[in-house]
Amino acid sequence: MNGTVIICGAGPVGLVTALCLGRAGVSVCVLEKRETINVASRASTFHPPTLDILDRLGLLEPVRGRARVVRGAQYRTVAGPFARFAFDTLADLTAHPYRMHVEQAEIARAALEALERLPHVRLLFGADVLSVESAGGSAAVRFRHDGREQDRTADFVLVANGAGSALREGLGIGFDGRAYPGEVLRVITRASMAEYIPGLDGVTYLFDGNRSISLLEMHDCWRVILRPADAALAETRRDRAWVEAVLRDVLPPGIDMPPVDGWDLYRASRRLAERYAVGRVVLIGDVAHVTNTRGGMNMNCGIHDGCVVANAIVRALASGDAAPVPAAAERRHRVGATLLAERTDRSVGDLSRWAARVRAIADDPWEARAFLIETSMLDMIDREDIDAL
Ligand SMILES: Cc1cc2nc3c(=O)[nH]c(=O)nc-3n(C[C@H](O)[C@H](O)[C@H](O)COP(=O)(O)OP(=O)(O)OC[C@H]3O[C@@H](n4cnc5c(N)ncnc54)[C@H](O)[C@@H]3O)c2cc1C
Known part of the structure; x- marks a missing residue:
């Protein structure tokens, strides 16, 4: 397929998105300011729709030996469990009715290895992106590599360089929110x-x-x-x-x-970019949203952003009409604004009320299923976006 995309940042979101695009035949250039991928221990929870995505990309088998499959979630006091949920009741909605606990760096490493096998994907480490802009029918980045500033253009630029991004600021996109108290x-x-x-x-x-x-x-x-x-x-x-x-x-x-x-x-914060796209530049992952780590949703949501936006780019490149891309960015912004933070926040605050609520949910099979769908993020990405990969 003719078409080029530059991805700024080789975190889990940038790398998985590069693979979505690369496997569809798009020429991708990933620019990462570090000399290697970040292997620090961070996210560990991968939810069912994310596992569906990763499996389609061939990223699950390489990490299985270093992963724990978790088939049930339990809520308890010292005296014992008061609510238990079995993920296999979701088997009609996902090929992976369980959570997988594995270091995010393992997935990033597997994605990197898969990308290295694609001849039309270029990975440039030590490349610090200084600015991005959308200009007419293309987008451009300026980056420093080997002490030299360079410019590069592509059909689309995806910004995936994490929460502290100066690129988002340079695009004039606000990142409002607040820090959660304490640590x-x-x-x-x-x-x-x-x-x-x-x-x-x-x-x-x-x-x-x-x-x-x-x-x-x-x-x-x-x-x-x-x-x-x-x-x-x-x-x-x-x-x-x-x-x-x-x-x-x-x-x-x-x-x-x-x-x-x-x-x-x-420390954790709750913040959302005021919009995800400026022309042909789109934000995905932590640069677009951060939230409470409880429930383990933020990176999963970022991987979903990348998958949905990559599918839209493939459609846009095939048809010559860019419209699906801002539409996909808008859909992902709605998920961030209406589902992500609110869902990870409900289990903080008044915890005794929350525990009582979970106990009541577990007693009702219909409510329990709805709760599992929500905590597994199955309502945060459309099935067609996973099946299109
Ligand atoms: C302790 C902890 C536990 C967590 N647990 C979970 C969990 O269980 N589940 C979950 O879903 N989420 C979890 N999260 C959140 C998760 O780690 C992040 O959502 C995830 O790392 C975001 O990935 P990303 O690729 O968007 O950004 P990042 O991982 O931040 O990657 C951004 C990349 O961009 C690079 N970069 C930065 N600036 C530039 C530049 N100018 N030019 C080029 N490259 C640049 C960086 O070097 C980095 O490699 C956790 C976070 C923490 C801290």
């Missing part, structure tokens, strides 16, 4: 949390009054994610003893302390 602590333990708290499912939310922790099973460890109390955050010493004390405070009393094999603290 999030993510603890890694190589021990099996199911040996400490028997009966856990691979994703478990443990409620204790108005506090909650998330327990996620990875293939070689567990992640325990929590919001430390204000008093703990007021302490300036953030060493292992601090992490252990914070963890002790949220784990059920009387259980042994699991080993702490790693941790990180991060």
Whole structure:
């Protein structure tokens, strides 16, 4: 197919989108300012529609050995589960009725390897994009590579360079929102949390009054994610003893302390770009939206953005009519504005009310199915966009 696309940023969203386009025969150039892809530990939850996309792109098989398939979600107190949801009830809607827990870097690495096999895809590392613009029937980027500034044009430019993007600012697109209060602590333990708290499912939310922790099973460890109390955050010493004390405070009393094999603290924000497209330049992924990490939706949503926009670009290049592209950007903006942040926010705030609501939902099979569809993001992307890949 004739047609060129430049993608700014080789994060998971940029790379998966490059593969959607490259497999359709579009000539793609990915510009990444780092010297290699980012392998830092970040997202781990991949929801069913994202798995459908990744499978179509051939990205699931390479990572299966380093992934954990999670078939059920559990909500519980110290006394035991009060709600359980089985993902296999979604089998009529997805080829992957489960969550997969795997490091986002594994998917990025698999995408990179697949892209390297496509002769019409170019990956340029150490290429810092300085500006992007839409001009008439094409779009242009200026980037610095090997100490030299260069210009390149394409039919479309996709900006996928993450939340802190100066390119978005350069396009004059606002990114309004707010930071969530406090910080999030993510603890890694190589021990099996199911040996400490028997009966856990691979994703478990443990409620204790108005506090909650998330327990996620990875293939070689567990992640325990929590919001430390204000008093703990007021302490300036953030060493292992601090992490252990914070963890002790949220784990059920009387259980042994699991080993702490790693941790990180991060802040989360909720922000949305005021629009996703300027002419032939489109924002996808974190540059367009960020939200609470609870529920693990932001990167999944970014991959959906990329897939939908890539399909629209393929249609536009085939027909010579660019109109599907801004329409796709507008559809994705609606998802970000009406579904994404609101959905990840409902499980923060008044947690005892939320726990009571989940308990009621689990008791009603119709509501439980609707809840699973929403938490699995199956209503956030149209089936045709997945099937078109
Ligand atoms: C602890 C943690 C846990 C998370 N868990 C989940 C989860 O379970 N599920 C989920 O869906 N999401 C989760 N997220 C969010 C997820 O990590 C992000 O949504 C995801 O990384 C976004 O991907 P991206 O490709 O849009 O952006 P990024 O991953 O930020 O990648 C952007 C890329 O662009 C490059 N770049 C930047 N500027 C330039 C430039 N000027 N020129 C060229 N390249 C540039 C960067 O170097 C980078 O490689 C989590 C986040 C954190 C911090």
